[in-house]
Amino acid sequence: MKINKLFNSVNDVMSDVFDGAVIMLGGFGEAGSPVELIHGLIDTKCKDLTIIANNAGNGKIGLGALIGENQVKKVICSFARSPKSITFKELYENDKIELEVVPQGTLAERIRSAGAGIPGFYTQTSVGTPLAEGKEIKIFDGKEYVLEKSLKADFALIKAETSDRYGNLTYNKTARNFNPIMCMAANQTIVQVKKIEKEENTDPEKIITPGIFVNRVTVVSDPIIESIAIDNGETYP
Amino acid sequence: MNEFINLGWTKNEIAKKIANEFPHGSYVNLGIGMPELVSKFVDECKEIIYHSENGLLGMGPPANENELDFELINAGKKPVTILPGGSYCHHADSFSMIRGGHIDYCVLGAMEVSEGGDLANWTTGKGIPAVGGAMDLVVGAKNVFVMSQHTTKDGSPKFLKNCSLPLTGKSVVTRVYSNLAILDVTPEGFKLKEMSEKIDFDLLQKVTKAKIITN
Numbered sequence: 001m002k003i004n005k006l007f008n009s010v011n012d013v014m015s016d017v018f019d020g021a022v023i024m025l026g027g028f029g030e031a032g033s034p035v036e037l038i039h040g041l042i043d044t045k046c047k048d049l050t051i052i053a054n055n056a057g058n059g060k061i062g063l064g065a066l067i068g069e070n071q072v073k074k075v076i077c078s079f080a081r082s083p084k085s086i087t088f089k090e091l092y093e094n095d096k097i098e099l100e101v102v103p104q105g106t107l108a109e110r111i112r113s114a115g116a117g118i119p120g121f122y123t124q125t126s127v128g129t130p131l132a133e134g135k136e137i138k139i140f141d142g143k144e145y146v147l148e149k150s151l152k153a154d155f156a157l158i159k160a161e162t163s164d165r166y167g168n169l170t171y172n173k174t175a176r177n178f179n180p181i182m183c184m185a186a187n188q189t190i191v192q193v194k195k196i197e198k199e200e201n202t203d204p205e206k207i208i209t210p211g212i213f214v215n216r217v218t219v220v221s222d223p224i225i226e227s228i229a230i231d232n233g234e235t236y237p
Numbered sequence: 238m239n240e241f242i243n244l245g246w247t248k249n250e251i252a253k254k255i256a257n258e259f260p261h262g263s264y265v266n267l268g269i270g271m272p273e274l275v276s277k278f279v280d281e282c283k284e285i286i287y288h289s290e291n292g293l294l295g296m297g298p299p300a301n302e303n304e305l306d307f308e309l310i311n312a313g314k315k316p317v318t319i320l321p322g323g324s325y326c327h328h329a330d331s332f333s334m335i336r337g338g339h340i341d342y343c344v345l346g347a348m349e350v351s352e353g354g355d356l357a358n359w360t361t362g363k364g365i366p367a368v369g370g371a372m373d374l375v376v377g378a379k380n381v382f383v384m385s386q387h388t389t390k391d392g393s394p395k396f397l398k399n400c401s402l403p404l405t406g407k408s409v410v411t412r413v414y415s416n417l418a419i420l421d422v423t424p425e426g427f428k429l430k431e432m433s434e435k436i437d438f439d440l441l442q443k444v445t446k447a448k449i450i451t452n
Contacts, residue, residue, distance in 0.1 A: 028291040028328070029314035030307055054328075081367035092365055101366050104290065105332030105373030112329035124376040125336065128355075128407030131372065173325055174293050175308035180327040208327075225307050 005167040005217050006196065010040035013190045013216040017044050017155060020073075024111065024156040024182040025053040025063060029082075030226035032175035034159040034192050035062040037220075039236050041157065042066050048073045052111070052153055054104065054178060056080035056088035059230035065237070067091060074098035076151070078107050084230055101131065106148050108181060114150035115184025115213070122147055156186035159223070160209070164197040167214030168207040176208065183213040192220045241388045241444055245416040245433035253278040254431075255344060255382060255414055259285050263341040264334075266290065266374060269313040272344035272384050286322070288340055290370040292331045295323020312370065335370070335377040343378035345371060347385045347413075349400040352426040352447040354410040356383065357402035368405070375406035387415035387444055394446040396420065396427065417441055418449075425450055 007013045014037070017023070023041070027033030041049075042065060049072050056075050057064030066072060068087035080088055080099055091097040102110065103125050113121055122145035126132045136147040158179045160169040169191060171179060183189045191214055224234075246254070252274035259265055261283040267275055276298070279285050287296040289311045296311060297318035304318065311317045319325075326334075334340055349357040356375055360366040375381050388394055396413060412430070413420045418441055419430040428450040432441055442449055 029310065031291070031310050031314075032308070079367040079369045081365045089365065099365070101368055103368050103372035104328070104370040105336055105377075108328035108332050109336075123336065125373045127376070129372060129404045131368070171325075173306065173309040173319075174289075174291050176325055176327050177292050178328045181329045227307060 002165070004165045005211065005214060006163070006165055007216050007218045010036055010192070010218055010220070011043070013037070013218050014040040014044055016188070017041060017046050019046050020048045021046060021154040022050045022052065022152070024153040024178075024186055025051060026156070026158045026177065026179035026182050028054050028174065028177040030058070032159050032171070032177045032179050033062055033226060034157045035224045035226060037157040037159075037190060037192050038062045038066055042069055042071065042237060045071070047071050050074045050076065052076045052151055054078055054107065055082060056085060058082055058084040058226060059086060060235035061224065061226050061229050062236075064088070065235065067097065072097060074100065076100040076102060076107070078102055078104035103131065107151075108178065110148055110151040111178065111185045112181040114152045115181060118150060120147055120149045151185065153182070153186040154188065156182040156189045158183055158189060158191040160191050160193045162195050162197045162202065163191060163193045163214070163217040164200070164202045166201060167191070167211030167217055168202045169193070169209035169214060170202060170206055171208050180209045183209045188215045189213055190215065191217045192223070193217055194221055194223065195219065241392060241417070245387070245435055247416075248274055249278070251384060251414050251416060254419065255384060256280070259283065259342055264288055264294075264339065266335070266340050266343040266378065268343070268345040268371075270346050272346065273313075275344055275384070288331075288334060289317070290331050290335065290374070292326045292328060293317070293319065293323065294326070294334070295320045297323070332370070332373055335373050338377060338379060340374070340378045342380045342382060343374045344382045344384050345374065347383045347395060349402050350383055350396050350410050350413055351400045352396075352398055352422070354408045354422040355400050356381070356405045356410050357400040359405050360403050362403060371405050375409040380411045381409050383410050383413045385413070385415055387417040394444055397446040417444070420449065423450070
């Protein structure tokens with residue numbers, strides 16, 4: 001028997017998503033955003049999802065489309081404002097979606113720590129601001145720190161550059177962003193890659209995410225470029 | 238528009254003053270908007286390494302039409318370039334550079350700054366609140382510079398005894414660069430470092446809602 005984490009289609013990797021699931025979406029803006037997997041998530045029609053991502057989507061492609069289909073109950077993110085955000089803005093202004101604002105570095109560390117088996121950590125970030133209200137404050141060496149709890153998910157949807165059959169991933173430039181740490185923090189990590197590594201396995205020195213953090217991989221060889229799709233007026237479904 | 242906004246230094250002149258402040262070899266994070274101008278004015282005899290919090294160290298100028306790559310972007314989500322010596326990392330590492338005290342300077346915009354160095358720049362309390370990396374940068378960077386017009390568009394002071402808007406960080410600002418003056422944040426309050434030759438001190442004090450120390 002050989003380990004094989006490669007699946008034939010987006011539908012195959014999305015089959016066990018359920019209503020009310022907590023789902024991490026990789027990406028910073030459009031870079032590293034798993035647009036085709038998100039469209040697969042839309043196709044499942046699952047509802048009441050909690051989404052953990054840096055942003056809250058643009059236009060009606062990817063996360064913007066998922067929110068527009070009323071499948072999302074809550075977004076946990078650092079920056080939900082964007083000139084091209086339509087769907088989140090509308091629901092938020094009508095009190096139809098919850099928002100938890102988290103400082104970007106705290107968001108990253110809450111995700112990383114979950115993957116590393118650390119339930120919480122202390123940080124100076126947000127001390128003295130409204131985002132620290134109601135949280136435990138502790139003093140180390142005379143400075144105040146706030147307790148932040150780690151963030152786990154049922155699923156992480158990830159975009160990477162290449163994978164081998166073991167699920168060892170490489171990334172492209174700044175499309176890496178949240179993807180490697182989200183791979184570590186979910187029960188099931190589902191990945192879309194542009195290509196499968198040609199060799200039997202990826203050069204171990206080039207692997208950014210070791211396959212232990214990855215469950216399923218599928219190929220989307222020519223992924224949608226979100227900003228171009230939005231400028232062209234494309235929408236999903 | 239108010240009478241103070243076109244007084245004093247231009248945005249480019251302010252950017253140049255900030256650029257002159259960075260020692261050779263500094264690691265610098267420039268905020269989105271006006272702070273982005275600063276990189277244009279760094280003296281060629283110095284090498285400065287720019288950090289973009291989305292996992293890019295060694296950021297170069299904006300990408301031109303021929304080199305647009307939507308997977309090589311800056312924190313403002315615009316396509317940029319990477320310079321020799323640059324590297325990519327994931328978000329937790331990128332914010333370890335920030336929170337861990339490895340970034341020498343960050344330059345941010347401001348809605349309000351208090352004389353104690355409190356900064357408000359993320360929400361007016363209306364609309365969608367969005368913080369991004371600002372709260373991490375202000376506690377992590379060794380020097381936090383604010384680059385801003387001295388007053389709001391309607392002429393209200395931005396530099397105050399106490400901030401009225403929700404804070405980004407408490408006692409975090411090192412120095413303020415405005416179109417009218419450079420003010421250091423000291424334990425005694427705002428201290429004048431330099432003032433535009435086009436204004437006088439009485440005017441500066443009039444548009445600042447906190448006492449400015451001059452010696």
